[in-house]
Amino acid sequence: xxxxxxxxxxxxxxxxxxxxxxxxxxxxxxxxxxxxxxxxxxxxxxxxxxxxxxxxxxxxxxxxxxxxxxxxxxxxxxxxxxxxxxxxxxxxxxxxxxxxxxxxxxxxxxxxxxxxxxxxxxxxxxxxxxxxxxxxxxxxxxxxxxxxxxxxxxxxxxxxxxxxxxxxxxxxxxxxxxxxxx
Numbered sequence: 001x002x003x004x005x006x007x008x009x010x011x012x013x014x015x016x017x018x019x020x021x022x023x024x025x026x027x028x029x030x031x032x033x034x035x036x037x038x039x040x041x042x043x044x045x046x047x048x049x050x051x052x053x054x055x056x057x058x059x060x061x062x063x064x065x066x067x068x069x070x071x072x073x074x075x076x077x078x079x080x081x082x083x084x085x086x087x088x089x090x091x092x093x094x095x096x097x098x099x100x101x102x103x104x105x106x107x108x109x110x111x112x113x114x115x116x117x118x119x120x121x122x123x124x125x126x127x128x129x130x131x132x133x134x135x136x137x138x139x140x141x142x143x144x145x146x147x148x149x150x151x152x153x154x155x156x157x158x159x160x161x162x163x164x165x166x167x168x169x170x171x172x173x174x175x176x177x178x179x180x181x182x
Contacts, residue, residue: 049166053138056163060123060136061174064148067107067125068157068176073150085109085148085159105129109148111141120164121146140164145171 064085071087087107095101106128111121119142123135139146145162155177162171 046168049168053163053165053168053170056136056138057161057170057172060161061159061172063125063135064109064159065174065176069178071178082147083109083111111139136163138163138165
């Protein structure tokens with residue numbers, strides 16, 4: 001009778017322990033990749049919100065600055081530091097006798113609440129000949145974040161504007177002096 005010998009050398013395959021080690025390593029690698037992707041997406045979202053807020057502040061400051069540079073001293077309405085901002089921009093035309101006549105355009109800036117974003121407003125520009133346009137959105141009107149002030153002695157308008165998008169916020173203060181002789 002022959003004895004049967006089993007040799008472990010000829011067996012092929014993997015053991016249960018080897019399989020568990022491979023699965024655990026793959027799980028660790030997958031978790032690391034998932035965390036990296038989620039961080040990239042979160043940083044991208046924060047950066048995007050910050051860029052939108054920054055752009056809104058820049059648009060508001062740019063448009064108001066251009067109009068103030070052309071305006072005569074503004075009438076800020078009843079409350080100093082609050083909107084509306086009322087500007088008068090003079091210009092010249094000639095009459096029927098070819099004589100120069102000074103005329104003016106009126107430009108008003110108001111804040112209109114955004115119902116979809118409580119505490120935030122749109123900055124609206126109304127021009128007597130160009131119509132109405134939205135200058136900027138997401139303007140923060142809570143806690144005096146956005147205001148205007150006219151210092152007649154220094155002949156300077158100070159305009160502080162804050163835009164908030166998501167959890168990101170951007171604030172700028174513009175000090176604008178109209179051109180001499182405006």
